[in-house]
Amino acid sequence: MFTCPRCKQPVNSQAATCPHCNNQLKAFGHPGMPLYQSTNEEALCDRCTYHLDDTCNFPQRPDAKSCTLFHDYSIPLVPEAIPASQKGWAEIKNWLYRHRGLVAIALLIFVSVILVWAR
Numbered sequence: 001m002f003t004c005p006r007c008k009q010p011v012n013s014q015a016a017t018c019p020h021c022n023n024q025l026k027a028f029g030h031p032g033m034p035l036y037q038s039t040n041e042e043a044l045c046d047r048c049t050y051h052l053d054d055t056c057n058f059p060q061r062p063d064a065k066s067c068t069l070f071h072d073y074s075i076p077l078v079p080e081a082i083p084a085s086q087k088g089w090a091e092i093k094n095w096l097y098r099h100r101g102l103v104a105i106a107l108l109i110f111v112s113v114i115l116v117w118a119r
Contacts, residue, residue: 004018006021023037036070043063044064044066045064047073048071049072050070
C-alpha cells in the first residue's frame with residue numbers, strides 16, 4: 001500500500017488509478033509501469049538524473065509534473081561496490097554456496113575418517 005500523491009489516501013500498489021480521486025498512478029494504465037508524480041507544484045526535472053546530464057528527451061521537460069523515466073539524482077544508479085576487504089570473504093561464501101553438495105560430501109567423508117581414527 002502506498003499513498004496517492006494527489007489526495008494522500010492509501011491505495012493498493014497494483015492500482016492503475018486512485019479509487020478516491022481518479023488520479024492516474026501507473027503509466028498507460030499498465031500496473032508494471034510506475035508513473036512518478038510531483039507531490040507539490042515543483043517539477044520533477046529539477047532533481048532528475050536524466051535532466052541534469054542532459055539525456056532526457058521527454059517532451060514536457062523541464063516542467064514535467066509526472067514522468068515515467070524519473071530517477072532522483074541523490075540515489076546512485078549503480079549500487080556501491082563491495083569493499084576490497086570484504087570481497088575475499090564474499091567470494092568464498094559464494095563458492096561454498098554454489099558447491100554446497102560437494103562441501104557436504106567432503107564434510108561427511110572428513111567426519112567418517114575422524115571417527116575411524118578415534119577407535
